[in-house]
Amino acid sequence: MTTARSGDALTTELVDPRSAEGRAVVRRFYADIVGRYWGRPATDAEIERAMLDEPSDDLRGDSGFLLVVQDGVHVVGCGGVRLIEPGVGELTRIFIDKTVRGRGAGRTLIGELESMSASRGVRTLRLTVRGDLVEAHRLYQRLGYETVEPFSSSPYADFHLAKKLPPTAD
Template identity: 70%
Template sequence: MQHEAVDPSHATTAFDMMLVDPTSSLGRAVIRRFFVEVVGRYWGREASDAEVEQAMLDEPSDDLRGDTGFLVIVRDGERVVGCGGAKVVEPGIAELTRVFVDDSVRGLGAGKALVREIETLSARRGVHTLRLTVRDDLAEAHRLYRRLGYTPVRPFSTSPYADNQLAKVLLEAR
């Protein structure tokens, strides 16, 4: 499996990032960790394997590659500590999705560096607006997005998990 290196000038020095195929073993493993976190938070308890597998089937990530999107992983040395991606929903507009940072690196800049890298890669692909939904129980994520300039917008999703709908207009391609 070949990985594309991501521009490190937009990341903290402690973290490396690279693009991966979401259907690869590495991509599936980190996306599974994302779902373990969000499904567990939703239910207020540890998520079962069956619940996580069902969530992955209900909300596939296969479109986070090629012309429809991308997936970035975050590494701290050799350890994968997060992921995030962008999915194109229409020309010039993409959704920030699958953003996850391991508890062990929260508060150390990994989330901020990850979102900024996704913004840069999105702008280079012609995206002018990134939008997202975030549940109320994902308070750390909501605070991060607001600090990075994402603001409330008119609803674009009818998902029962879209408690907050935010967007950010990106600067011209960097």
């Protein structure tokens, strides 16, 4: 677990995306991004459709992992890494609740995802970002993610970013 530098007790914990806690936070992720996409609160049907169309079950075991961010006992975010091929991972399901945005939760989460990825042999982390997720795009750039050639044909992939991770000390 990691504590944010801002002095707030933000921690991360590994969870199974199929668990009640994992499904609940991934559902909040989809509620946020679907709602932002449409410019209105997402309906339950829209959230369920997104969860079926883009499942998160592979964010465990040898294919990836999912972390939750907690502020004390409350889950306030999540993020995962999907292991694409040897040495390459993809950030996914990055979500920070609006109540804690600006407190370093995103930085804490990404830092922990990078550290865990590096310990699993990942040397490059990549991700896609929609154009309307301006603050997320800005955060990734501040954390060293740079524009790369497109690697996804998703209609929601407006930006393709990647970062080389430093080798871990063995």
